[in-house]
Amino acid sequence: MKNLDWIEQRGGLERAAAAIAPAVRALFAKGGAGRVAFTAQEAVAAGDASALGIGETAGLEEVYAALQKAAQDGARPRAVHVAGVGAFAVSAQADKAGTRLAGRIALVTGGAQGFGEGIARELAAAGATVVVADLNLALAEQVAAALDAAHGAGTAAAMKVDVGDETSVEALVRGIVLRFGGLDLLVSNAGVLRAGGLEEMTLKDFEFVTRINYTAFFLMTKYAARPMKIQARFDPDRTGDIVQINSKSGLEGSNKNFAYAGGKFGGIGLVQSFAKELVEHRIKVNAICPGNYYEGPLWSDPVKGLFVQYLKAGKVPGAKTVQDVYDFYVAKVPMRRGCSPADVAKAIAYCVEQTYETGQAIPVTGGQNMLK
Numbered sequence: 603m604k605n606l607d608w609i610e611q612r613g614g615l616e617r618a619a620a621a622i623a624p625a626v627r628a629l630f631a632k633g634g635a636g637r638v639a640f641t642a643q644e645a646v647a648a649g650d651a652s653a654l655g656i657g658e659t660a661g662l663e664e665v666y667a668a669l670q671k672a673a674q675d676g677a678r679p680r681a682v683h684v685a686g687v688g689a690f691a692v693s694a695q696a697d698k699a700g701t702r703l704a705g706r707i708a709l710v711t712g713g714a715q716g717f718g719e720g721i722a723r724e725l726a727a728a729g730a731t732v733v734v735a736d737l738n739l740a741l742a743e744q745v746a747a748a749l750d751a752a753h754g755a756g757t758a759a760a761m762k763v764d765v766g767d768e769t770s771v772e773a774l775v776r777g778i779v780l781r782f783g784g785l786d787l788l789v790s791n792a793g794v795l796r797a798g799g800l801e802e803m804t805l806k807d808f809e810f811v812t813r814i815n816y817t818a819f820f821l822m823t824k825y826a827a828r829p830m831k832i833q834a835r836f837d838p839d840r841t842g843d844i845v846q847i848n849s850k851s852g853l854e855g856s857n858k859n860f861a862y863a864g865g866k867f868g869g870i871g872l873v874q875s876f877a878k879e880l881v882e883h884r885i886k887v888n889a890i891c892p893g894n895y896y897e898g899p900l901w902s903d904p905v906k907g908l909f910v911q912y913l914k915a916g917k918v919p920g921a922k923t924v925q926d927v928y929d930f931y932v933a934k935v936p937m938r939r940g941c942s943p944a945d946v947a948k949a950i951a952y953c954v955e956q957t958y959e960t961g962q963a964i965p966v967t968g969g970q971n972m973l974k
């Protein structure tokens with residue numbers, strides 16, 4: 603009888619399971635649109651030929667070795683049972699062959715509205731399984747339900763997260779891994795804006811913006827990279843992708859909006875540094891720097907949108923209507939329109955498909971920002 607203390611040492615059953623599931627997925631749901639779901643149930647039925655049983659082990663590496671050996675021996679189990687941990691059900695997803703992101707498990711933070719909601723929609727249409735994660739769970743659930751209705755049950759799941767809270771971020775990633783078996787694409791999109799010049803900006807607001815736009819990207823990457831590393835270790839064909847939704851304000855300073863611009867500039871420093879650290883795990887890290895999404899709620903909300911706020915604050919000289927403010931901003935864009943989630947989603951698809959680039963910040967601004 604072996605000592606199963608290693609499970610407790612790894613932080614308990616679920617954390618141990620979260621370290622095993624991506625290996626099961628990488629080895630036994632290879633290449634296809636497979637998923638792996640964890641249940642803390644006891645042993646699989648004796649004599650079940652479709653199940654693989656791994657007896658008591660002294661540690662995670664021993665579990666990995668047993669899984670790898672079974673895979674080399676040609677095992678294709680529909681369930682894997684690991685003594686002291688539980689069962690991992692391996693399932694094939696409905697065939698979405700031909701779609702760009704078929705079989706990828708994607709996480710979009712701030713996916714309940716705005717760019718995140720549009721990105722989630724585009725990723726689902728491209729064949730991905732999409733986790734819509736947001737502080738606003740009720741709205742995230744509506745988005746996930748709409749994606750399921752459009753693309754089939756099981757396409758999307760809503761999960762609650764506060765990206766600025768480490769416990770919440772760790773629990774989110776663990777929840778995704780236990781439910782789907784891994785993670786292939788993180789779109790770190792949740793962000794906040796508190797504009798204001800030096801005289802107006804409070805330390806509290808500055809720190810809030812920095813925590814959500816900058817620090818949270820570190821937290822998301824720290825935890826999302828874990829299952830990606832395990833997948834890459836056990837499947838040489840797999841790459842992981844981390845994409846930060848940055849901003850054109852991460853490429854050029856923004857007047858009386860320094861808390862936002864500073865955090866976004868910093869985000870590009872993190873992207874470049876994470877790209878260098880994670881390249882050996884075949885995880886690419888890139889930023890997308892969109893122009894303004896004028897049709898989205900941040901700008902167009904009839905009560906608290908930026909157009910209304912800027913009109914009231916007299917920020918645009920001579921503007922008498924919301925339309926005047928809109929025209930003023932659109933005139934700054936060579937392509938004479940705002941950025942859309944579909945524009946951003948094309949850049950995300952490029953990041954995923956391009957396997958020879960990492961650490962980049964890609965502007966999607968209709969020509970408003972050009973790289974130097």
Ligand SMILES: NC(=O)c1ccc[n+]([C@@H]2O[C@H](COP(=O)([O-])OP(=O)(O)OC[C@H]3O[C@@H](n4cnc5c(N)ncnc54)[C@H](O)[C@@H]3O)[C@@H](O)[C@H]2O)c1
Nearest residue numbers: 712714715716717736737764765791792793849894895900
């Ligand atoms: N809207 C634009 O014009 C624009 C332009 C360039 C870049 N961006 C960037 O795009 C991203 C999305 O912006 P948007 O305009 O769609 O925002 P939005 O305000 O419309 O939506 C943001 C979403 O994030 C969620 N959220 C906020 N704080 C969170 C937290 N702590 N944890 C989890 N979820 C949280 C909100 O509930 C909301 O659903 C941001 O990173 C933003 O900086 C936006």
